[in-house]
Amino acid sequence: MNLKECFPIWDKLTSEQQNKILNSAIHRYIKKGTVVYNGLDCTGLLIIKSGQLRAYILSDEGREVTLYRLLDGDICLFSASCIMNSLQFTVNIISEKDSEVWVIPPDVYKNLMQNSIAVANYTNELMASRFSEVMWLIEQIMWKSLDKRLAAFLLEEVSLENTTSLKITHEIIANHLGSAREVVTRMLRYFQNEGIVKLNRGTVEILNLEKLKQLSV
Amino acid sequence: MNLKECFPIWDKLTSEQQNKILNSAIHRYIKKGTVVYNGLDCTGLLIIKSGQLRAYILSDEGREVTLYRLLDGDICLFSASCIMNSLQFTVNIISEKDSEVWVIPPDVYKNLMQNSIAVANYTNELMASRFSEVMWLIEQIMWKSLDKRLAAFLLEEVSLENTTSLKITHEIIANHLGSAREVVTRMLRYFQNEGIVKLNRGTVEILNLEKLKQLSV
Numbered sequence: 001m002n003l004k005e006c007f008p009i010w011d012k013l014t015s016e017q018q019n020k021i022l023n024s025a026i027h028r029y030i031k032k033g034t035v036v037y038n039g040l041d042c043t044g045l046l047i048i049k050s051g052q053l054r055a056y057i058l059s060d061e062g063r064e065v066t067l068y069r070l071l072d073g074d075i076c077l078f079s080a081s082c083i084m085n086s087l088q089f090t091v092n093i094i095s096e097k098d099s100e101v102w103v104i105p106p107d108v109y110k111n112l113m114q115n116s117i118a119v120a121n122y123t124n125e126l127m128a129s130r131f132s133e134v135m136w137l138i139e140q141i142m143w144k145s146l147d148k149r150l151a152a153f154l155l156e157e158v159s160l161e162n163t164t165s166l167k168i169t170h171e172i173i174a175n176h177l178g179s180a181r182e183v184v185t186r187m188l189r190y191f192q193n194e195g196i197v198k199l200n201r202g203t204v205e206i207l208n209l210e211k212l213k214q215l216s217v
Numbered sequence: 218m219n220l221k222e223c224f225p226i227w228d229k230l231t232s233e234q235q236n237k238i239l240n241s242a243i244h245r246y247i248k249k250g251t252v253v254y255n256g257l258d259c260t261g262l263l264i265i266k267s268g269q270l271r272a273y274i275l276s277d278e279g280r281e282v283t284l285y286r287l288l289d290g291d292i293c294l295f296s297a298s299c300i301m302n303s304l305q306f307t308v309n310i311i312s313e314k315d316s317e318v319w320v321i322p323p324d325v326y327k328n329l330m331q332n333s334i335a336v337a338n339y340t341n342e343l344m345a346s347r348f349s350e351v352m353w354l355i356e357q358i359m360w361k362s363l364d365k366r367l368a369a370f371l372l373e374e375v376s377l378e379n380t381t382s383l384k385i386t387h388e389i390i391a392n393h394l395g396s397a398r399e400v401v402t403r404m405l406r407y408f409q410n411e412g413i414v415k416l417n418r419g420t421v422e423i424l425n426l427e428k429l430k431q432l433s434v
Contacts, residue, residue: 016337052377057352059360086346089353113338120337121330127344129303134351135274136306141358142395 003102005074006047011041012118020112025102030095039090042082051099052160055091056175067091068133069160083110099198120158130213137199141178148178150187151216154206164206173204195209220319224266224288229335237329242319247312256307256394259299263321266292268316269377270309271300275391280359282395284308285350294343300327358395366394368433371414371423380424390421 004010007109010018025047030036037043038051046053055078070076070093083106112119136153140149146180153176157166172185188204193195196212198205206212220242221227227235240316242264247253248311253270254260263270270287272295287293287310298304329336370393373382391401405421406413413429415422423429 057356057359061354061360063357065355078234084342084345086342086349088346113341114334117334117337118282120334120341124330124337124341124344125299127341127348128301129305130304131351132303132342132347134348134355138278138282138351138355138358139274141355142274142282143278143280188255202400 001049002075004182006049006075006100007122007124009118012114013112015047017116017119019029020108021104024105024108026105028101028103030101030184031152032095032098034095034116035075035092036095036101037079037091037093039081040154042106043079043108045080045104046076046093046104047104048072048076049102049129049200050098051095051101053096054096054101056094058092059092062093062176063178067137068130069096070161072167075126077123077130080104080106080109082106082114146177146179146183147187147190148216150184150191151212154204155200155209155212155216158206158209166204166206167202168204169202206208218266218290220257220264220266223266223292223319224339226339228331230329231381234329234333234336237325238321241322241325243322245318249312249315252309252311253312253318254310254344256298256306256309259323260296262297262309263287263293263325264319264321265289266317266319268312269314270316270318271311271313273311274307275309280395281309281392282354283393284354285347288377292343294340294347294425297321297323297326299323299352300330301321310332324401328365363394363396363400364404364407365433367401367408368429369401370394371421372426372429375423375426381426383421383423385421386419386421396400 001150003022030051036046048070050072053076055067055070055076056064057067058064076093078087078091079093113123153173154166157168158164170185171181171186176183177184188197192199194211196208198207220239222232247268253263263367265287267289272284272287272293273281274284275281293310295304295308296310304392330340370390371383374385375381386400387402391398394401405414406414407415413425414422
């Protein structure tokens with residue numbers, strides 16, 4: 001995957017604008033577990049070449065909730081929140097796998113937005129897409145019980161990791177769901193009693209995907 | 218308030234674009250309690266001349282949570298969700314007071330977005346602003362207990378209605394907060410015991426604003 005493949009509107013840019021992006025983009029390798037963005041400075045637009053990043057919010061007490069994941073080809077706008085005055089919230093970004101990203105400096109992207117209708121409208125679509133994911137999350141939090149959310153989360157992990165033997169701690173699952181570790185442990189034990197998962201130290205093995213799917217809806 | 222005062226970018230439009238807005242805008246009076254938008258069709262951009270609208274989400278079981286309010290001069294983008302492909306969620310809009318709005322047809326606005334950088338970027342700011350409100354709501358739901366959320370809601374009502382004697386039922390408060398009526402009633406009784414409010418049929422009277430403010434943070 002190269003940089004221009006990540007921009008569906010690449011062909012609508014002038015060659016000058018294309019060069020500006022290519023010349024200003026900084027290529028970075030990020031080790032798994034690195035906090036890439038914590039809202040303190042305006043890092044810039046992140047474009048994920050490969051790997052996996054997680055966007056989450058953090059409470060004053062250190063509790064977390066995962067908002068969404070960023071995968072190959074995804075673009076993260078909120079690490080460049082200074083490009084828009086009305087973006088008055090902070091997301092945190094951490095790498096969940098070793099990743100490669102390009103960083104487009106905020107002033108470069110802001111300048112593009114102000115001079116290209118295609119970029120401005122593409123930014124609208126990007127934001128609308130993240131907004132939709134967050135609205136889905138609100139609905140989950142408000143109307144769905146934790147067992148359903150836990151089931152949906154485990155299914156997502158199976159799909160992201162491409163294995164039914166998940167190396168993940170109860171603590172980390174709790175951080176994704178914005179819940180407490182004890183509550184997640186209790187629910188996982190219930191899943192185990194139902195024959196849906198098998199728990200070992202640091203792993204959750206999915207025994208019955210079908211039952212998990214039924215539970216998640 | 219007239220239509221152009223609601224558009225901070227009015228002066229950046231061509232006179233042709235200005236006329237297009239003025240000629241296509243439909244002026245509507247809306248009675249209090251009218252569902253203005255329910256996600257089924259693409260109504261168009263709503264511009265609030267006067268009154269008060271409420272944007273909320275609705276569960277399959279009919280539970281509600283208020284996302285934000287729209288007041289004089291505010292613009293509602295999500296009633297024109299068809300203008301963006303990536304807007305994959307539904308908000309509902311209801312009038313909480315008799316209101317006057319202008320409706321800009323979706324195709325007119327979409328055309329403006331595609332031909333004016335100012336409109337495209339203004340739309341970005343609009344969406345970022347609503348996004349920020351929704352992120353604030355998620356943080357409230359996730360990290361704040363119901364007593365704090367109820368206190369914050371009552372304070373907002375005092376400010377919107379400009380009175381400490383609120384005509385509002387426990388049912389309606391529950392719908393705003395995404396909670397159950399019984400839970401809200403119990404919490405309001407606790408507030409009453411603490412001397413913060415006085416409950417009468419259909420009204421909540423705030424006796425101690427200072428205590429309510431302390432509670433809300």
